[in-house]
Amino acid sequence: MRIVVVTSGKGGVGKTTTSAAFASGLALRGFKTAVIDFDVGLRNLDLIMGCERRVVYDFVNVLQGDAKLTQALIKDKHVDTLHILPASQTKDKDALTEEGVEKVIKELETMGFDYVVCDSPAGIERGALMALLFADEAIVVTNPEVSSVRDSDRILGILQSKSRRAMEGREPVKEHLLVTRYSAKRVEEGEMLSYKDIQELLRIPLLGVIPESDAVLQASNQGVPAIHLKGTDVAEAYADVVSRFLGEDKPLRFVSYEKPSLIKRLFGST
């Protein structure tokens, strides 16, 4: 079983959107996948996955022994092999203990899960530290702006010192850069950092670039992970991300901007 943390340091960059889409993508490939919301106190993942009405027990109930893990895991309505462990909205983030999280992760392993995706809260406090503690791999979600890049850098440093792998001196957590909310047009116009700039600053391998799109908002309002929005660039970009994560070679898409031709400008895009 591999544990993947989706993290960023900064809030609002697309961690939960990415966790939902990425976990769904892994499940679509046939892997038995669990996605855990570590944002105790501010649960979001269940909304984005469209299962908020089916939450009976949550992560904290399991940690505190009030419910069994099997009772709290919610089966995804789109993909059979995907399960969601929602965060608690009422409990305090101190409910996350190292022993508790470890126990849940061990149990997921015995249940035969292939991947566990940990959706980290923003910041560098307890929730975020717990989300990355057991990670084998990390997807660092970054927006093309300076403060987001800086926070990602900070979280990379924390991964190198506070993860179990780091503390036990094992092979370091495998790091992946995911640039989200990317507008090739604004990069072209010099308003945004390019993905190359970001990669140069962070110096970790690039897993993908997700274009800025209204489809993401639409998807989260409908409670559908963005990867299911057939025909949108966002869904295709996330599918590419999953492929690259699984070791397939996919060229980058949606990163160059072509000025609309005269005809398009005259008649509008179709």
Add this chain to the structure above:
Amino acid sequence: MSEDVRFESGQFEGIVVRSPLVSPARLADVLHKRFAGTESYFGGEPAVLDFSEVSDWPEQVDWSGLVAFFRRLGLQPIGVRGVPESFDAALKRLHLAQLDATALRLEAVRRAEPAKTAPAAAPETPAPPPADTPRAAAPTKFIDRPVRSGQQIYAPEGDVVLMAGSNPGAEIIAAGSIHCWGPLRGRVLAGAGGNLQARIVATHFGPELVSIAGIYQTFENGLPPSIANRAVQVKLQIIQGQSHLLIEPIDTI
């Protein structure tokens, strides 16, 4: 497998805390500002607590409180210096070594050093090859990964060599010089113990702050193009008894 246990005399790296205070509460007050918010500021280095500057010894000292305080800072106190004999029993209970004798020996070695190098300035006597000198070279710290925002590299002795550069928000502090391959960003302080000869050398210069032996400069308005992202060295220059930082590009051909 050999089961030969050997006891060798050796020197190891550590931090010496010179404190004129022995009250944990007072120390916490004074150091609060310097280490504000950063628990475990150090990385578990062994430390010797040197109290030779304490002028007024109280009758009772909260030794376990002191040890706990320095542990919280991320140090591992292994011994003390300059403590009156009346505290011997208390120190033994806490398994803290009294290192005054060792300290004197080290001091003697250090004092002997200048005497050895001074005649080398005379024309006839060639300096002995460095390999023959008994002094252990100060260890150089090599850092192979980028130093990231919020991370700190601290070399209480010797130099630091950054093999993958540093990022904005990182902090690199060395008693000796700092060498950097790749982008040098963040706060970069060389000669931290007052070494005026220390330098900062970088292939891609762009820090937020540089300092040598406490003489510092910030770059609030960005770096001049002559040095920005270029190969640069920083050293101290003494003009009319005043120290200035000299920041200049290096000709790399």
